Amino acid sequence: MDLLVSEYQNRQRIKKIENSFHPSAPQLFTPGRFLTGEGPLMKQGRKKREEKMFFLFNDILVYSSIIMTNRWYKNPKIIPLKDIKLDDMEDSDDVQHQWLICTPRKSFYVSASSGEEKKAWMQHIKVCQQTLLQEPGPQTETTYARSWIPDRAAQKCMRCLATFTGINRRHHCRKCGFVVCNTCSKGRTLIQHIHPNKPLRICKVCNKTDDDKTSRLRGGSSGLWDETCSDEE
Numbered sequence: 001m002d003l004l005v006s007e008y009q010n011r012q013r014i015k016k017i018e019n020s021f022h023p024s025a026p027q028l029f030t031p032g033r034f035l036t037g038e039g040p041l042m043k044q045g046r047k048k049r050e051e052k053m054f055f056l057f058n059d060i061l062v063y064s065s066i067i068m069t070n071r072w073y074k075n076p077k078i079i080p081l082k083d084i085k086l087d088d089m090e091d092s093d094d095v096q097h098q099w100l101i102c103t104p105r106k107s108f109y110v111s112a113s114s115g116e117e118k119k120a121w122m123q124h125i126k127v128c129q130q131t132l133l134q135e136p137g138p139q140t141e142t143t144y145a146r147s148w149i150p151d152r153a154a155q156k157c158m159r160c161l162a163t164f165t166g167i168n169r170r171h172h173c174r175k176c177g178f179v180v181c182n183t184c185s186k187g188r189t190l191i192q193h194i195h196p197n198k199p200l201r202i203c204k205v206c207n208k209t210d211d212d213k214t215s216r217l218r219g220g221s222s223g224l225w226d227e228t229c230s231d232e233e
Helices: 007-019 115-133 204-217 227-232
Strands: 035-044 049-057 060-068 072-080 085-088 098-102 108-111 187-191 195-202
Touching: 007 035, 035 060, 035 115, 049 108, 049 115, 085 115, 098 115, 187 204, 195 204
Parallel strands: none
Antiparallel strands: 035 049, 035 108, 049 060, 060 072, 085 098, 098 108, 187 195
16 A cells, blocks of 8 residues: 655646546546555455455545556546445455445455555545544434345355256345345345435345334334334334
């Protein structure tokens, strides 16, 4: 993770990053925004772990696919730092120096090449967040998306235990992140913090939970509003 402190160097570096993306990519340079650090991290995707380039600014985190190291990147994803929560993870036999980045729309695991690099990333993100929290403005409670369990971690549906095949394909519940079959994920629902206008796939357990919650709010078969349930919800 390279720390950038010079104001001139900061401006030039941001412009260089912008030029490394397609011209249609969002503009990154704006007054008051400065680059804190950058570097490659391994991001856990649905199917595999992939190296992505991460850029940490004082107010946003940007990551992108690498076309050519130190020269070309594509598909930048921009996340406001105020919407991020970090969860530290213990090392395992498979993955070391890993942590979880939680956001309202998507949560995912990343790992660094060393414990020192992981510590630097997490510390600098938290320092930037603390600075943002000191700025005036309303503070809102954030709901975070569940991280998806990788495909390779589930050979069977995590609800009915049916074996996955070329026909019985894997799907992900957008609420719990479980890997499930099509039969167990026929439900659809709006999840406001992920996609407020499009019904998303959910598993039968999450679907039943939603149905039960709706039933309690409506007062069950009596049709009366349950004030106790209303307060709890």
